[in-house]
Amino acid sequence: MSTKKWYRLPAILLIAATLLYGCSPAATTEAPVVPTQPPVATEPPAAAPTEAPTAAMEEPTEAATEPPAAGGASEVEIFSWWVGPGEADGLAAMVEIFNQQYPDIEFVNAAVAGGAGTNARAVLATRLSAGDAPDSWQAHAGQEIIGTYVAANQVAPLDDFFTEQGLNDVLPETLLPLISQDDHPYSVPVNIHRSNVMWYNPAVLEEAGVTAVPTTYEEFFAACDQIQTAGKICLALGPQWTAMHLFENVMLGTLGADGWAGLWTGDTDWASAEVTEGINNFATALSYTNSDHASLSDWQPAAKLMTDGDAAFNIMGDWAYGYFANPDPNGLALEPHTAFDWAPPPGTDGVFLFLADSFVMPTDTPNPDATNAWLTVAASKEGQEAFNPLKGSICARTDCDASLFSEYSQAAAEDWSGDRVEGSLTHGVVANDAWKAKIDTALGLFVADPTGVDAFQQALAEACQSDGACQ
Numbered sequence: 001m002s003t004k005k006w007y008r009l010p011a012i013l014l015i016a017a018t019l020l021y022g023c024s025p026a027a028t029t030e031a032p033v034v035p036t037q038p039p040v041a042t043e044p045p046a047a048a049p050t051e052a053p054t055a056a057m058e059e060p061t062e063a064a065t066e067p068p069a070a071g072g073a074s075e076v077e078i079f080s081w082w083v084g085p086g087e088a089d090g091l092a093a094m095v096e097i098f099n100q101q102y103p104d105i106e107f108v109n110a111a112v113a114g115g116a117g118t119n120a121r122a123v124l125a126t127r128l129s130a131g132d133a134p135d136s137w138q139a140h141a142g143q144e145i146i147g148t149y150v151a152a153n154q155v156a157p158l159d160d161f162f163t164e165q166g167l168n169d170v171l172p173e174t175l176l177p178l179i180s181q182d183d184h185p186y187s188v189p190v191n192i193h194r195s196n197v198m199w200y201n202p203a204v205l206e207e208a209g210v211t212a213v214p215t216t217y218e219e220f221f222a223a224c225d226q227i228q229t230a231g232k233i234c235l236a237l238g239p240q241w242t243a244m245h246l247f248e249n250v251m252l253g254t255l256g257a258d259g260w261a262g263l264w265t266g267d268t269d270w271a272s273a274e275v276t277e278g279i280n281n282f283a284t285a286l287s288y289t290n291s292d293h294a295s296l297s298d299w300q301p302a303a304k305l306m307t308d309g310d311a312a313f314n315i316m317g318d319w320a321y322g323y324f325a326n327p328d329p330n331g332l333a334l335e336p337h338t339a340f341d342w343a344p345p346p347g348t349d350g351v352f353l354f355l356a357d358s359f360v361m362p363t364d365t366p367n368p369d370a371t372n373a374w375l376t377v378a379a380s381k382e383g384q385e386a387f388n389p390l391k392g393s394i395c396a397r398t399d400c401d402a403s404l405f406s407e408y409s410q411a412a413a414e415d416w417s418g419d420r421v422e423g424s425l426t427h428g429v430v431a432n433d434a435w436k437a438k439i440d441t442a443l444g445l446f447v448a449d450p451t452g453v454d455a456f457q458q459a460l461a462e463a464c465q466s467d468g469a470c471q
């Protein structure tokens with residue numbers, strides 16, 4: 001699929017059901033968030049999709065509309081949102097390993113397009129409530145799994161699988177609690193991604209006379225003024241989920257790691273002056289973005305504004321690395337440090353805002369052998385070494401061969417073990433679906449009218465009261 005063709009995907013509005021969960025996650029200072037009392041899910045997750053559930057990596061997503069074959073292991077239907085440029089390459093590499101190891105099981109790609117799973121998760125929720133679960137699906141470590149799928153009894157524990165595969169010995173201690181409930185693991189993590197990356201175009205900075213990459217919001221906004229004066233967009237932004245991604249980075253950079261972590265445990269007051277400052281910084285950051293952000297189809301067109309030299313910065317997770325560096329047709333085949341470069345977003349140096357993709361075993365699956373086969377590849381060193389170098393992520397496993405990875409990913413791996421690790425909101429770690437949906441609704445209103453600081457802050461505080469950790 002060519003990049004150009006992908007950009008022309010039609011936008012279809014999906015209507016997602018509303019969530020009615022409770023939530024009371026807790027956190028330690030070591031691991032980002034360890035859920036202690038998951039909520040009970042009664043409805044499918046809410047989402048505000050703006051993009052069509054279409055354009056799978058290899059074959060059309062016919063499997064997404066047809067139930068998987070019952071019984072036997074002749075095929076395995078795997079649901080993800082790894083479709084677009086940069087995203088599909090990693091999945092394709094892992095599927096290649098799967099095809100070599102399980103030639104008798106047909107891999108059925110049920111991927112649904114749309115970054116961060118905004119569309120895919122709405123489609124998945126509908127399928128799950130109709131009793132039409134795929135054989136396995138992509139799920140984020142943290143509250144997305146524990147506070148959503150485990151709480152709704154939609155996924156099965158994987159204790160035996162973890163023992164057979166020796167996973168307790170090769171997965172990081174930071175990660176295990178985030179995929180476990182009562183010490184039972186519920187998903188197989190394939191990677192670690194970093195949310196807090198500020199990608200930039202060195203030539204645009206140079207032309208605008210910005211001589212140092214900004215490390216505080218004061219410096220960032222001063223640089224933005226220079227960049228705008230030079231006739232360029234300062235900060236490239238895409239559709240709403242990318243605004244939430246920006247929001248989490250601005251809040252982390254303003255509040256610091258303790259302040260950010262406290263938002264999800266009740267230790268940071270959502271009504272505090274620090275949160276107001278974070279929201280003000282977010283509003284100012286929004287004022288420097290491209291005016292058409294809401295109509296961009298996904299994160300890639302926003303990222304490409306930066307690499308094309310129309311914009312200076314783009315704050316996006318490190319899946320962007322795969323898009324920038326992977327070869328044509330899915331990647332832009334760009335040279336790091338010249339065509340694009342990276343730094344932590346202001347105020348986040350020394351913090352690794354993480355998320356992890358993983359795959360689950362559905363409860364009462366008719367096809368456990370096929371799911372096991374997929375999970376075996378996803379868990380394996382070989383599978384993760386094929387997938388992650390193209391995905392821009394690092395292995396979830398601790399024993400991958402570092403020489404297979406880019407300079408960027410090697411540095412990310414060092415940061416993952418040396419930095420303070422905190423969890424992403426946008427990508428499922430710190431809040432369950434119900435809480436996140438309330439934040440998303442309030443954020444959508446604010447992005448449309450960034451003068452409503454008080455109303456936004458109040459809505460955030462209320463969301464924490466009603467669905468989150470605040471009592």
Ligand code: GAL
Binds near residue numbers: 081117140356
């Ligand atoms: C995240 C996911 C990543 C990447 C990104 C953009 O939620 O964990 O693997 O796909 O969305 O779509």
